[in-house]
Amino acid sequence: MAIQKNIVKECEAVEQQAESALSDIENSRAEIEQLTAENAQKKSLSKKLGSGDVAKINPSKTEIKNVDNDTLVSFVEMASVSDGGYIADSVDRPLGDLRKSSYTYFAENDIIIAKITPCMENGKCALAKGLTNGLGMGSSEFHVIRAKTANFLPEYLFALLNRKSVRLAAEKVMTGASGHRRVPASFYENFAVPALSLKEQQKFVAKVEALEKQITDAQAVIDAAPARKEAVMKKYL
Numbered sequence: 001m002a003i004q005k006n007i008v009k010e011c012e013a014v015e016q017q018a019e020s021a022l023s024d025i026e027n028s029r030a031e032i033e034q035l036t037a038e039n040a041q042k043k044s045l046s047k048k049l050g051s052g053d054v055a056k057i058n059p060s061k062t063e064i065k066n067v068d069n070d071t072l073v074s075f076v077e078m079a080s081v082s083d084g085g086y087i088a089d090s091v092d093r094p095l096g097d098l099r100k101s102s103y104t105y106f107a108e109n110d111i112i113i114a115k116i117t118p119c120m121e122n123g124k125c126a127l128a129k130g131l132t133n134g135l136g137m138g139s140s141e142f143h144v145i146r147a148k149t150a151n152f153l154p155e156y157l158f159a160l161l162n163r164k165s166v167r168l169a170a171e172k173v174m175t176g177a178s179g180h181r182r183v184p185a186s187f188y189e190n191f192a193v194p195a196l197s198l199k200e201q202q203k204f205v206a207k208v209e210a211l212e213k214q215i216t217d218a219q220a221v222i223d224a225a226p227a228r229k230e231a232v233m234k235k236y237l
Contacts, residue, residue, distance in 0.1 A: 003236050006236060007232060007233065007236050010232045011229050011232055014225050014228045014229050014232070015225070015229075017221055017225070018221060018222045018225040020221075021218035021219070021221035021222050022218070022222060024214060024215075024218040025214075025215050025218045025219060025222075028211045028212070028214045028215045028218070029164075029211075029215065031211050032159075032163070032208055032211050032212070033163060033164065033165060035204070035207060035208060035211075036159065036160055036163055036165075036208075037165070039160070039194050039196075039204060040160075040192070040194065042194040042196075045194045045195045045196065046192040046193060046194050046195065047192070047193055047195045048189060048190055048191065048192065048193070049145065049157070049188055049189060049190070049191040049192075049193050050185075050188065050189030050190065050191075052148075053148055053151050054147075054148060054151065054152055054157075054193055054195075055145050055146055055147050055148060055152065055157060055193075056145075056146040056148070057143065057144070057145055057146075057185050057188055057189055058104075058143060058144050058185055059105065059106075059107075059110075059144060059146055060105075061099060061105045063105070063107075064095070064099070064105060064135065067095055067135070068095070069094060069095055069096025069099070070094055070095075070096065071094065071095045071133055071135070072092045072093065072094060072095070072132050072133060073092070073093065073094075073095050073098070073131070073132055073133060073135040073136055073137055074087075074090040074091075074092065074128075074130075074131040074132045074135070074136040074137075075090060075091045075092070075093040075098065075103075075136070075137050075138065076089075076090045076112070076128075076136055076137070076138035076139070077138065077139055078114060078119055078124060078138075078139040078141060078142075080138075081112065081114070081124045081125070081126050082126070083122050083123040083124065084123075084216075084219075085123065085125055085126055085127075085158075085162050085212075086126050086127070086129075087112075087126045087128065087129070090131075090132075090136070092132050093137070095135070095137070098137040099137075102140040103137040103138060103139070103140060104137065104138050104139060104140055104141075104142040104144060105135075105136070105137055105144070106128055106131075106135075106136045106137075106138065106142070106144045106146075107128070107131065107134055107135055107136065107146070108128060108129070108130075108131050108134040108135075108136075109127065109128060109129070109146075109147070109149070109154040110127075110128045110136075110144050110145065110146045110154070111125070111126070111127055111128070111144070111145040111146075111147075111154065111157060111158050111161060112125070112126055112128060112136075112138065112142045112143070112144055113125045113142065113143045113144075113145065113161065113183075113188075114139075114141055114142060114143075115141055115142065115143045115182045115183045116141040116180065116181070116182050117171075117174060117179070117180075117181045117182070119141065120167060120170060120171070120174075120183055121167055121171055123162070123164075123167065125158075125161065125162045127154055127155065127158045141182070143183065143185060143188060145157060145161070145188060151195070151198075152193070152195075152201070153198065153201045153202065153205060155201075155205045155209075156196070156201040156204060156205050157193065159204065159205055159208040160191075160193060161188075161191070166191075169187075170183045170187050171183075173187050
């Protein structure tokens, strides 16, 4: 009976920590939404995302027409983009094997966003980092957004776009047949971006990244809970 009580007590402690971590995640996500909502109120400073001095939407493959076919690039499938906002996996492939297909071209620091349902609604969105030779090819179901870095930080635009409220708004303008509905590029072209100074953008990004770090740490606690409970059982049985 004493051993049973110890097992229950220690397992309950693990569960309580996991529940607390889940609450931390929800609170941090709410804070991010609040920060971006407050930022969006600066309408007098807003510019359209697709305007020339903010970002380029879906850059053309002609940009890489002179890159050698043997050049290795990062190939990113839709399944390789985490719902958590990053590229979880990629495979190096020769550019020549990919360039003539319908695959989407992107480059280092570009934002890739799923345009098709349900991937878009599930948060398939990432800031492309660490691409092989700075180049990537991926699913034809990605929209690509490239910040004009002289005026706008890629991290700033990513923080504005990778939000539940934006996905809900995008869902309302999807076109196409059921099961194959897609977000048109015009949604992002007309998306309002507060034109903050680079210093203000950096401050905003730092706040968002700090909250995202809290989310990552809390998720690690949740993910570790089953193994910790198993360790408790092994300790006593």
